[in-house]
Amino acid sequence: MVELNESTRDEYMDYIIKAAMKNDIEQFRHLFLELHPADQADVFLHLEELERKRVYEFLSPEEFAEIFEGLEVDEQKNIALELNDHYAAEVFNNMYADDVADFLSELQQENVSDILKAMDDEDADDVRELLAYEEETAGAIMTKEFISIKAYDTVGDVIELLRQEGPDAETIYYLYVVDEKERLAGVTSIRDLITSISTEKIENIMSTRVVSVHEKTDQEEVAQLIQKYDFLAAPVVDDDNTLLGIVTVDDVLDVIEEEATEDLGEITAARGSTDVTLTSFQAAKKRAPWIIMLMFFGLVTAEVIGRFEETLETVVLLAAFIPMIMGSAGNTGTQSLAVSVRALATGSLEKRGLWKTIIREFSTGLMIGVMSGAVIALLLAIFYGDPLLGGIVGVSIVLSLGMASVIGTTIPLVINKLKLDPAIASGPFITTLNDLISLMIYFTVATSLIQYL
Amino acid sequence: MVELNESTRDEYMDYIIKAAMKNDIEQFRHLFLELHPADQADVFLHLEELERKRVYEFLSPEEFAEIFEGLEVDEQKNIALELNDHYAAEVFNNMYADDVADFLSELQQENVSDILKAMDDEDADDVRELLAYEEETAGAIMTKEFISIKAYDTVGDVIELLRQEGPDAETIYYLYVVDEKERLAGVTSIRDLITSISTEKIENIMSTRVVSVHEKTDQEEVAQLIQKYDFLAAPVVDDDNTLLGIVTVDDVLDVIEEEATEDLGEITAARGSTDVTLTSFQAAKKRAPWIIMLMFFGLVTAEVIGRFEETLETVVLLAAFIPMIMGSAGNTGTQSLAVSVRALATGSLEKRGLWKTIIREFSTGLMIGVMSGAVIALLLAIFYGDPLLGGIVGVSIVLSLGMASVIGTTIPLVINKLKLDPAIASGPFITTLNDLISLMIYFTVATSLIQYL
Known part of the structure; x- marks a missing residue:
């Protein structure tokens, strides 16, 4: 992976743009995909419209989804207009549901319905569920892409499951155990898995007292909890203790940033306007x-x-x-x-x-x-x-x-x-x-x- | 693990205190150690001096180290005075080096030397190294307890290593690969390990372009980097690219909190005095x-x-x-x-x-x-x-x-x-x-x- 900073970016970008304009798809993909998605997004934002069009041609919706996730909502709005409907729907299908929900929550109601209709049913349902939550609650910031396992699974079963589903889950470091009614029953970690023999049952290595947050808990409280316990994620449950999703530590970083901005905005009466991208x-x-x-x-x-x-x-x-x-x-x-x-x-x-x-x-x-x-x-x-x-x-x-x-x-x-x-x-x-x-x-x-x- | 909140804590504490005062060491340990260390610290802070003395008797220095790590520096100072020298030294030996360094950086120079002399040589050296860094740099906030592996190791070797050393490392989710001169050569993750066969060489699964930070980088920049890339940790290197330590995401949470407090303190001319524990x-x-x-x-x-x-x-x-x-x-x-x-x-x-x-x-x-x-x-x-x-x-x-x-x-x-x-x-x-x-x-x-x- 190539790491970019202000001085190296321009040069690297020149190569990428040249490859794009020469229609050298192979060279373009080689250079571009070697970047971390966060840097891909950075480069992408520096491109002209014509160059951006090449990106949509040369990258699959799945590849572009990672870039799109890294953009601010205002930027996403402008870019979404440049995508054709089919490509856009595929991009949304390949994004994490919480990121799609963040984006859609800023759009007009009718556009939201159109987009949800164009998406795959299952993905759209996840997004709808997240959109139903009040803003700034655990439910609104949680991710639906988590791995849940059963107490009667063996360590070997779970490792096999991780091999298959690991790449799609947002985190695999904590594994939440649910009962037959999807209620949260325990937690184990990948640390515990690798130190256990593969025939061991999960119920023997899991911890049954799990710290969880309710779906309606304020995001600031969730952040405080994760910070207090040094967790990498926290499970979100409803009144019946059904596991609904997880909040990961990278979301918490954003929450803390967001709350600090809010606090500052309140103290200075500059609420909602400290963003330098506004005109x-x-x-x-x-x-x-x-x-x-x-x-x-x-x-x-x-x-x-x-x-x-x-x-x-x-x-x-x-x-x-x-x-x-x-x-x-x-x-x-x-x-x-x-x-x-x-x-x-x-x-x-x-x-x-x-x-x-x-x-x-x-x-x-x-x-x-x-x-x-x-x-x-x-x-x-x-x-x-x-x-x-x-x-x-x-x-x-x-x-x-x-x-x-x-x-x-x-x-x-x-x-x-x-x-x-x-x-x-x-x-x-x-x-x-x-x-x-x-x-x-x-x-x-x-x-x-x-x-x- | 029992999770405590304001309402359940008092009742639970009563049981713990009763067990302590009845000298029922077994019952005390059962109740107390079932708590998460963050909650143990919370309960501990609510105890009277006499009750705290029982804690030092009933818990090993290793067990108490986890509680001590969870205290604020001001609280640590008061508690350290209650410990006998030998117990204290053992507590410090069992703490993460960065936490010991945080504590010592607030003490008088002569006390620092005494404590370092009482500690194990190897642990003391780690702490000395961290203390030498300027405050608020990557070097000052990094942890020395990380796992480094070699490119010629196999996946099986590394998993075996994790079984042995995993419990002592602050994080095992990223594994940094170093060459024979301890220079950072690559990175792999536990995700990559479990999806590879055990005879696979690390060099074939590692990524050789690692995003790292220099030991003298400001902590705010480190936080921004980890946040930008959604990392769980970042490696810290010197001018020769030698791997010195890692900064983990939980440290970054604290940095962001700290910087937000600093920003607010500056804006309101209340720098260093927004802490409610001051008189x-x-x-x-x-x-x-x-x-x-x-x-x-x-x-x-x-x-x-x-x-x-x-x-x-x-x-x-x-x-x-x-x-x-x-x-x-x-x-x-x-x-x-x-x-x-x-x-x-x-x-x-x-x-x-x-x-x-x-x-x-x-x-x-x-x-x-x-x-x-x-x-x-x-x-x-x-x-x-x-x-x-x-x-x-x-x-x-x-x-x-x-x-x-x-x-x-x-x-x-x-x-x-x-x-x-x-x-x-x-x-x-x-x-x-x-x-x-x-x-x-x-x-x-x-x-x-x-x-x-």
Whole structure:
């Protein structure tokens, strides 16, 4: 297998393109198929339309299926339009059912039906089953291509089965044992197989207590489970413990990546738009509503400041510290938010308890507030020669930071507990809320002390 | 194997503790060892000191090593103090070298030497080798417990070898082939082995083009590679292509988690303090410096506002829109930051190019600016009956958002390119910078138009 990197790819691609354009099918197949499918997909994406057409001619649907699986859904959509119907159907038949389902879940309903009708019945049924699951559940990300064996099989039987079916299964490292009703009864591994004699019965080497996940379990929980136990796969079962499929560790890698992107998107109100393949306009369309919505909150803040216009007119200098106080509250709240989001993502919250976390964050916020409040009060007293102004700003910072840390911690946790839309817990919303509260604290403190200024 | 969850754990633990306190070693071992090591660690962490002492009595160092591997480094430090020297050394001998190295890298130098001296020479050498690597490189996270075979071995030889050494190796699914100088020459998998006859030579079934990583490769790149190719492991080599170790997919899961935490910590200036196990004071100590440093930037902002005191005194209402303009610029910049950080983390930037990304973000920022600027100008014209004020705020928003998106995108990319401390690219720093720039834009626009207000 040839490994490509940025520097070697271009040269290698030249050879491939030349072979394609000279219609040298043998040379093309030799060069192209020596690449790992992930690199084939990489090269393929760099081809022009005319060159891509040659790929469809020179590669069988089965060979092209591996490339197609390696593309992003947006890329798949464009490429699918270039394939003739029969070729496309064969490509889908040769893909893993979960990959087909991922692709179809992004299409219009009518296109989905057409594609499913063109596919082989058995393959189409698997895909339909996966499509029926709610997104981001174990059922939606599981693969149907797994090997199940029976407790009365011998090691020799199973090895023979692996010889035949191994190439089609997504993983052969764990072998799940089912009873006559397809209920999960045990698990064994290829490690156990090769250390046993071939006449040994599976029931004697299998472990009967299998860690499994329910079909409706959230994908993040599945990822945490696989990570906790260092598994390479986990079986997915229904209420009756019937084995429905397996989630493999490479799917979990994608889930963790996806959840990290989601978390970041939420914290930055850039949900669904951190993908660099979007055009400017697509990205702006997704992001502008957030910015405009947050701007309306900003108008509320403007309203609050307007109410204190009298105070401001008396001491215009007070305006100068608005950004600093708001900024500090915002930053502290965001730090607390990060703690909550990570705690939720890694499952460490359950280990530790909700209240303990909130109280810890509140004390942390207060401590940070006291430290920074003291520093700023001192600075203002010395450099502006105005200890009272220093006091006003300092006290406001202590109170604001204490509040901000509680808000930053609790909102995401409460949202999560109540199963509300987590977007409300996004960083900018929390920051905007903290802005508002810190401003009110600041002006209230200032107004009540202004007579002494 | 018994699987534990929050509800079953307490009851099961009661039985275990009762057995321990009744000195019923047999019952204790039966209950405890039936758990998966990850759950053993979970139960163990819930025990009191007296109960933990029984665990050390009842379990062999080899058995306890599996529990110790499952603990966080902070927990390991406390537990290590409870073990007698001989038991501890045996525990370390029985742990994977990479786990020992992870633990030792957090200790004082003198303690490290003592522990290494107490360990078996061969095991200690492996650990020393790993400790010599810079943190977060392939060398630092690789495992030394892998199986290497020779090209002239037969399939039967290798299966025999796996029977003997399989239990000690971290993974047996990929088998790396080395030449007489231990240089990586090929790879085969257990899948290939079982589908071949036992007299077949490895050289006939192995693939000679192996994807490997250099010992000094950054762990994030290793994770991307394993993810791209859906590998279960990747071999680590030195300049001479000598096989040094392997990185397994479960290590990669941890790396991705770790990098996501790091990214989030950077964006929120909560680096190294998102861990919920820290005490309030520890967290405050880590986070306060950031908040205080950012507060100093806030003072610069105060200074800028101070310079425009005259403008502000003329139209105090201008102060009311400071938070909104700053907030919008901050939010837009943070969105762009999220795009950059994700692009760096997933490697999609290389695929796409630096300039294309920056230009796309700039146009996105401008578009968002035009949309939100228009909305706000209209609102202010209608509700405040002041089209000029609307114009000032609207124009300031367009300019500020365009700038903010460029700054949010480029700073992390430039920092990354120049290999500077990425902390400078953290969200709050970028937001503070954007605050300052948007304020200057706002007051410059306002001052130049104030005569018409």
